[in-house]
Amino acid sequence: MNDSVRRAAAMLLVILGGAALWWAGSGAPASASANDAMVATIAAAREHAAANDPRLKGASRFEEGGWIYVHLEGDPGALGYQHGYLLAPEIEDGFAAVSAGMMHSTQRDWEFFRKAAREMLWPKIDAEYQQELQGIVEGLRARTGSKLDVDDIVAFNAFEELPDYYVPWLNKKQKAANAPNLKSPGNCSAFVATGSWTRDGQIVMAHNNWTSYRNGERWRIVFDIAPKNGYRILMDGFPGVIASDDDFGINSDGLMVTETTITQFEGWDPNGKAEFARARKALQYAGSIDEYTKIMLDGNNGGYANDWLLGDRKTGEIAQLELGLKAYKLWRTKDGVLAGSNWARDPKVLKEDAPEFDANNKESSPNARRARWDELLKENKGRIDVALAVKMLGDHSDTAQKKEDANEHTLCGHVDGSPRGVKEWGWQAYYPGGAVQGKATDATMTKEMRIMARMGHPCGGDFLAKPFLAAHPEYAWEEPYLRDMKAGPWTEFRSGQAAKE
Numbered sequence: 121m122n123d124s125v126r127r128a129a130a131m132l133l134v135i136l137g138g139a140a141l142w143w144a145g146s147g148a149p150a151s152a153s154a155n156d157a158m159v160a161t162i163a164a165a166r167e168h169a170a171a172n173d174p175r176l177k178g179a180s181r182f183e184e185g186g187w188i189y190v191h192l193e194g195d196p197g198a199l200g201y202q203h204g205y206l207l208a209p210e211i212e213d214g215f216a217a218v219s220a221g222m223m224h225s226t227q228r229d230w231e232f233f234r235k236a237a238r239e240m241l242w243p244k245i246d247a248e249y250q251q252e253l254q255g256i257v258e259g260l261r262a263r264t265g266s267k268l269d270v271d272d273i274v275a276f277n278a279f280e281e282l283p284d285y286y287v288p289w290l291n292k293k294q295k296a297a298n299a300p301n302l303k304s305p306g307n308c309s310a311f312v313a314t315g316s317w318t319r320d321g322q323i324v325m326a327h328n329n330w331t332s333y334r335n336g337e338r339w340r341i342v343f344d345i346a347p348k349n350g351y352r353i354l355m356d357g358f359p360g361v362i363a364s365d366d367d368f369g370i371n372s373d374g375l376m377v378t379e380t381t382i383t384q385f386e387g388w389d390p391n392g393k394a395e396f397a398r399a400r401k402a403l404q405y406a407g408s409i410d411e412y413t414k415i416m417l418d419g420n421n422g423g424y425a426n427d428w429l430l431g432d433r434k435t436g437e438i439a440q441l442e443l444g445l446k447a448y449k450l451w452r453t454k455d456g457v458l459a460g461s462n463w464a465r466d467p468k469v470l471k472e473d474a475p476e477f478d479a480n481n482k483e484s485s486p487n488a489r490r491a492r493w494d495e496l497l498k499e500n501k502g503r504i505d506v507a508l509a510v511k512m513l514g515d516h517s518d519t520a521q522k523k524e525d526a527n528e529h530t531l532c533g534h535v536d537g538s539p540r541g542v543k544e545w546g547w548q549a550y551y552p553g554g555a556v557q558g559k560a561t562d563a564t565m566t567k568e569m570r571i572m573a574r575m576g577h578p579c580g581g582d583f584l585a586k587p588f589l590a591a592h593p594e595y596a597w598e599e600p601y602l603r604d605m606k607a608g609p610w611t612e613f614r615s616g617q618a619a620k621e
């Protein structure tokens with residue numbers, strides 16, 4: 121018997137002993153507090169046993185600037201176990217908020233998503249990521265006694281692709297009567313620049329994440345991942361999800377990755393590979409723009425279809441991979457800027473994958489922000505650096521109304537302030553969503569595995585749930601999940617970082 125097995129066996133005896141005492145006591149008129157104490161003892165024994173699990177070796181967690189930083193290392197099972205264990209409270213909380221949203225918008229029950237995860241997604245997930253997802257479940261259960269299983273965690277990992285890509289495709293295929301009018305999301309404002317556009321001639325990349333405040337306020341994890349195979353990763357992310365998912369990340373071979381989502385994208389391939397698994401794999405294994413593109417195209421299922429903005433700090437080259445399902449296009453340059461605000465531009469992608477998108481409507485959120493990126497980036501050609509990039513992420517210039525405002529037209533989105541909402545994404549008037557956090561980095565920082573990140577609106581503004589819900593009772597269903605989203609400071613994070621003393 122090795123040490124860990126002996127320790128686990130000893131702990132099991134403690135747990136069983138506790139349970140036996142509790143069981144013996146339950147026939148007698150034992151007080152509720154005695155039972156509570158016994159439950160707490162069992163929970164403490166479980167936590168103690170879990171904390172001694174050798175899979176936690178090397179893992180750590182600390183909080184700074186409103187972010188939760190976790191360092192994960194080792195083989196896939198260990199990465200997952202550490203993730204599940206260290207972020208257990210946040211995973212339970214994030215799962216509740218996200219699953220409620222998925223069920224609310226689609227009018228499907230949770231079992232529907234579990235089945236899709238189990239039958240459609242799981243068989244095509246690489247063994248490495250299956251082990252990591254299973255590890256999350258084990259770490260989570262060891263820490264909190266969670267009831268979540270791997271089907272729950274896989275469906276949860278696919279929260280950007282199942283409700284808004286798979287379900288509309290399925291509704292159409294089944295000609296479902298009274299199906300909700302689902303729209304694919306439009307997440308984010310971002311750019312990547314290089315050459316004569318930047319202050320030092322090297323790559324600068326920046327991104328703010330647009331989503332519901334309900335989910336976005338929970339999108340506060342910095343993952344520092346040292347996997348057994350592949351490159352080291354530093355990325356922002358969501359508790360319980362193995363990809364960055366919003367997306368912003370760098371790897372130790374110098375690849376820089378972000379994206380914005382294609383508005384009004386339609387399509388799904390049930391035989392493809394889950395987007396979250398491809399995106400994670402690409403960040404972990406791609407050392408070049410070509411390798412990144414190859415991994416994303418392999419088994420493309422159309423889920424969470426994005427305009428990927430890429431940089432390779434080794435060559436100074438940047439690229440845009442507009443990844444439709446029926447069509448895709450790759451642009452690349454060593455001297456230029458590529459921006460995104462949720463619009464596709466390749467005629468073939470527009471025609472075949474986003475046919476409803478109106479590229480000429482200057483009033484829409486994607487196009488108003490596109491116009492602002494154009495003028496803001498041109499104004500600053502040759503001066504772009506990380507300090508300027510983080511200011512751009514908080515920009516409130518509305519090109520549609522030609523004034524300073526904070527709404528759906530601005531790079532820093534505040535749709536809760538807009539009577540128009542964003543109809544292209546199905547966001548009604550005053551929808552509680554917009555830019556929920558921002559990140560930036562450059563080639564030098566990437567070489568040293570560093571990023572800047574701000575939790576909350578990149579402009580520094582706060583969202584307060586209580587007055588919002590009082591003013592907008594139509595969003596009352598979100599009340600159990602919608603929380604204040606207060607902005608933190610711009611904070612630097614780096615791989616291998618330890619908590620400040």
Ligand SMILES: [Zn+2]
Nearest residue numbers: 526532577579
């Ligand atoms: Zn703002």
